[in-house]
Amino acid sequence: IKPSGQRGRFGVDIKQPISTTLTGLVAINPDFQTIEQQVASVNLSYNEQFVEDRRPFFAEGSQFLPDYELLYTRRIGQFDSGMKVIGRQGPTSIGFLSTTARSTPTDRDTMAMSVNQASGLFSGYGVSATMDNQYGISQNRTVRTFASHGWINGDRRSTVYGVKTQSWLNDEAAGGDSDFGFSSSATNGKLRYSFLRSIMSQDFTSSLGLLFNPDRINHYSNIQLTNKLDRGPIQVYDLNAGIDIADRISTGEFFYRTYYARMSTLLRSGWSAGVNVSQGDRKQDVTNRYD
Numbered sequence: 001i002k003p004s005g006q007r008g009r010f011g012v013d014i015k016q017p018i019s020t021t022l023t024g025l026v027a028i029n030p031d032f033q034t035i036e037q038q039v040a041s042v043n044l045s046y047n048e049q050f051v052e053d054r055r056p057f058f059a060e061g062s063q064f065l066p067d068y069e070l071l072y073t074r075r076i077g078q079f080d081s082g083m084k085v086i087g088r089q090g091p092t093s094i095g096f097l098s099t100t101a102r103s104t105p106t107d108r109d110t111m112a113m114s115v116n117q118a119s120g121l122f123s124g125y126g127v128s129a130t131m132d133n134q135y136g137i138s139q140n141r142t143v144r145t146f147a148s149h150g151w152i153n154g155d156r157r158s159t160v161y162g163v164k165t166q167s168w169l170n171d172e173a174a175g176g177d178s179d180f181g182f183s184s185s186a187t188n189g190k191l192r193y194s195f196l197r198s199i200m201s202q203d204f205t206s207s208l209g210l211l212f213n214p215d216r217i218n219h220y221s222n223i224q225l226t227n228k229l230d231r232g233p234i235q236v237y238d239l240n241a242g243i244d245i246a247d248r249i250s251t252g253e254f255f256y257r258t259y260y261a262r263m264s265t266l267l268r269s270g271w272s273a274g275v276n277v278s279q280g281d282r283k284q285d286v287t288n289r290y291d
Contacts, residue, residue: 070130077101108133156190197219237264
């Protein structure tokens with residue numbers, strides 16, 4: 001303790017290569033007060049706004065960790081010690097993060113991990129998991145599995161994929177989500193299209209994550225046409241249109257729908273122009289679904 005009565009804090013950050021493609025990081029008593037945080041813009045949507053986490057311990061190698069639905073690192077405040085391992089080992093990508101807090105008002109341990117295995121050029125599978133133990137308050141766990149299979153037929157590449165997630169709250173099974181999608185792309189001047197069926201239950205609990213529009217089943221479709229021209233005043237044009245429709249799972253009632261169409265062109269003279277048209281409506285209750 002300093003003579004003025006102010007408390008001193010000693011911190012250490014260690015970064016150690018485990019191999020040529022794996023890196024380990026350790027942080028003890030990190031000081032995030034000097035990190036410039038991104039300022040959130042005015043949010044007029046129905047969901048909490050995603051804001052990038054610029055704290056180096058969380059930002060570095062974030063692509064190897066679970067996605068924002070399971071791990072939104074801004075949910076983790078000040079901690080006493082943390083460890084992270086990120087990188088690739090052959091066809092396997094690995095991400096692991098854990099933090100411990102004992103000097104905060106609530107003792108808290110967090111953990112997140114993700115292991116993804118590539119299978120060929122266009123296929124893969126993996127598992128992600130998180131744990132958030134706030135002692136005396138709650139314990140939340142999530143596990144997500146996914147798999148994708150891709151193939152090439154002529155000049156067209158297609159992929160089918162599936163995702164399944166389960167959550168637990170205080171050792172009791174809670175809700176989850178599931179996705180099933182298909183996408184197909186081809187060479188210049190040919191249609192690209194994608195379809196997605198997504199379900200997220202009302203009781204899906206992810207205390208470390210950021211969830212958008214729970215209690216819904218939605219169907220999304222998109223088509224796109226991009227063409228690069230060798231002659232004429234137009235160098236590139238892009239056409240994009242889609243629809244997203246959702247119903248409430250709990251009641252079966254209408255939730256929201258959105259239609260959109262976009263067009264952009266790039267002229268050889270360097271000029272560009274674009275048009276974006278969208279329309280949608282939504283039935284929203286007054287319940288605030290995020291903290």
